[in-house]
Amino acid sequence: MAVPRAAKTQRRTRIQEEKEERIFEAALDVFSAQGFRGSTIDQIADAAGMSKPNLLYYFRTKEAIHRQLIDRVLSTWLEPLRAFDAEGRPEAEIRSYIRRKLEMARDFPRESRLFANEVLQGAPHIEDELRGPLKELVDEKAEVIRGWARAGKIAKCDPYHLIFSIWSTTQHYADFDVQVRAVLGQEQAGEGRFEDAARFLEQLFLDGLRVR
Amino acid sequence: MAVPRAAKTQRRTRIQEEKEERIFEAALDVFSAQGFRGSTIDQIADAAGMSKPNLLYYFRTKEAIHRQLIDRVLSTWLEPLRAFDAEGRPEAEIRSYIRRKLEMARDFPRESRLFANEVLQGAPHIEDELRGPLKELVDEKAEVIRGWARAGKIAKCDPYHLIFSIWSTTQHYADFDVQVRAVLGQEQAGEGRFEDAARFLEQLFLDGLRVR
DNA sequence: CGATAATTTGACCGATTGGTAAAAGCTTAC
DNA sequence: GTAAGCTTTTACCAATCGGTCAAATTATCG
Numbered sequence: 150m151a152v153p154r155a156a157k158t159q160r161r162t163r164i165q166e167e168k169e170e171r172i173f174e175a176a177l178d179v180f181s182a183q184g185f186r187g188s189t190i191d192q193i194a195d196a197a198g199m200s201k202p203n204l205l206y207y208f209r210t211k212e213a214i215h216r217q218l219i220d221r222v223l224s225t226w227l228e229p230l231r232a233f234d235a236e237g238r239p240e241a242e243i244r245s246y247i248r249r250k251l252e253m254a255r256d257f258p259r260e261s262r263l264f265a266n267e268v269l270q271g272a273p274h275i276e277d278e279l280r281g282p283l284k285e286l287v288d289e290k291a292e293v294i295r296g297w298a299r300a301g302k303i304a305k306c307d308p309y310h311l312i313f314s315i316w317s318t319t320q321h322y323a324d325f326d327v328q329v330r331a332v333l334g335q336e337q338a339g340e341g342r343f344e345d346a347a348r349f350l351e352q353l354f355l356d357g358l359r360v361r
Numbered sequence: 362m363a364v365p366r367a368a369k370t371q372r373r374t375r376i377q378e379e380k381e382e383r384i385f386e387a388a389l390d391v392f393s394a395q396g397f398r399g400s401t402i403d404q405i406a407d408a409a410g411m412s413k414p415n416l417l418y419y420f421r422t423k424e425a426i427h428r429q430l431i432d433r434v435l436s437t438w439l440e441p442l443r444a445f446d447a448e449g450r451p452e453a454e455i456r457s458y459i460r461r462k463l464e465m466a467r468d469f470p471r472e473s474r475l476f477a478n479e480v481l482q483g484a485p486h487i488e489d490e491l492r493g494p495l496k497e498l499v500d501e502k503a504e505v506i507r508g509w510a511r512a513g514k515i516a517k518c519d520p521y522h523l524i525f526s527i528w529s530t531t532q533h534y535a536d537f538d539v540q541v542r543a544v545l546g547q548e549q550a551g552e553g554r555f556e557d558a559a560r561f562l563e564q565l566f567l568d569g570l571r572v573r
Numbered sequence: 574c575g576a577t578a579a580t581t582t583g584a585c586c587g588a589t590t591g592g593t594a595a596a597a598g599c600t601t602a603c
Numbered sequence: 604g605t606a607a608g609c610t611t612t613t614a615c616c617a618a619t620c621g622g623t624c625a626a627a628t629t630a631t632c633g
Contacts (some may be wrong), residue, residue, distance in 0.1 A: 187398030203581055265481055270395055270538045279543035287544050310561035317533035318526045327484045331491035332499050349522035357569030415611055
């Protein structure tokens with residue numbers, strides 16, 4: 150007659166940790182591919198290799214899975230921007246930010262699509278995170294960039310739109326992967342496309358922001 | 362005892378045209394906001410101000426609405442790229458392509474999100490269009506850009522990734538609108554953001570592609 | 574071992590889903 | 604006007620949805 154999530158013992162069971170991990174993995178697969186509304190608990194349970202009631206023993210509702218999944222993924226997702234260093238050399242910082250974001254698009258496309266789906270559909274579950282922590286982080290880094298521009302280290306430009314453009318160009322390779330592959334065609338769509346993209350984007354941003 | 366869509370008279374009724382138009386409008390609202398799987402026929406019927414069976418009299422299935430909606434929207438969506446002129450001056454062509462795409466993100470965000478949702482979820486309904494007509498169009502324009510680069514009119518760069526980056530940066534303002542607004546905050550998120558974006562993107566691409 | 578707590582299952586629920594059938598109501602051309 | 608064809612509605616269906624419940628099973632610990 151136990152209450153879900155071990156009300157009596159307080160600490161988490163080994164089984165709990167394992168199962169919750171499997172559920173998060175499965176939920177990332179399903180939510181990133183179909184969005185929140187398009188996903189069903191059954192699909193997640195199937196992907197996690199367990200029955201629906203069993204899954205609901207660990208997470209009370211579909212929304213609970215989604216919310217916790219986003220929470221856990223969001224912090225790592227913002228890591229590259231957080232690593233953006235005010236003390237570094239502008240060129241090197243921008244170049245490595247692009248590199249990191251592109252690597253994330255290549256190595257964690259599900260995470261990218263999870264957010265893309267969410268934001269695309271109006272961000273009903275993460276609007277607070279956007280207005281709060283995200284905005285604060287971007288405000289801070291925008292100030293850094295503005296400082297570089299004032300000091301003549303990079304061209305004068307709107308730092309917010311610069312950040313947006315780095316986000317969009319890099320995440321494009323995760324979110325619109327099918328389209329990118331379709332347009333590039335069989336021969337060019339191999340893993341080399343990320344190297345090509347990196348080369349192009351570095352040229353674009355570094356030359357585009359060079360002082361003239 | 363009539364069969365849907367006027368099997369006997371062949372030509373379309375006035376009522377048919379009006380109702381199908383209303384359904385397309387409603388479907389664009391709903392599909393663009395929630396994706397295919399997340400949308401329901403009831404929602405579309407509601408938005409179109411008619412009953413579900415009435416809507417299904419004009420379109421046999423949910424898929425049929427979606428397919429025809431995408432067909433009708435796709436050609437106008439590719440118009441700016443089609444207008445890309447090989448004979449024009451490279452700088453002017455690129456600048457006006459960015460302008461047009463940005464205007465479309467501002468004026469037709471639903472269309473942008475319709476495709477974004479579709480591609481994001483693996484493009485199950487438009488993969489053929491991507492591999493066929495879209496790829497052909499991009500191949501053609503990529504060749505134009507390559508010619509400009511060879512002639513030294515713009516910097517050497519991968520034309521495909523250039524096109525991808527223009528798509529992603531401009532469509533970002535439609536697809537990720539909520540995020541853009543949230544990050545910019547109340548004061549900066551007015552309609553002026555499109556002018557700011559245009560200025561930034563023109564600077565980025567024109568300086569980034571200038572021969573040096 | 575035995576008991577207590579944690580986990581899993583199968584059977585089930587009401588609401589919503591995409592879609593159908595048939596008849597009633599409405600237009601239009603003659 | 605009237606008949607043929609077009610449109611709309613009402614009532615309905617089977618499947619799927621998110622979620623519950625109680626009982627059965629398994630793990631843990633003294």
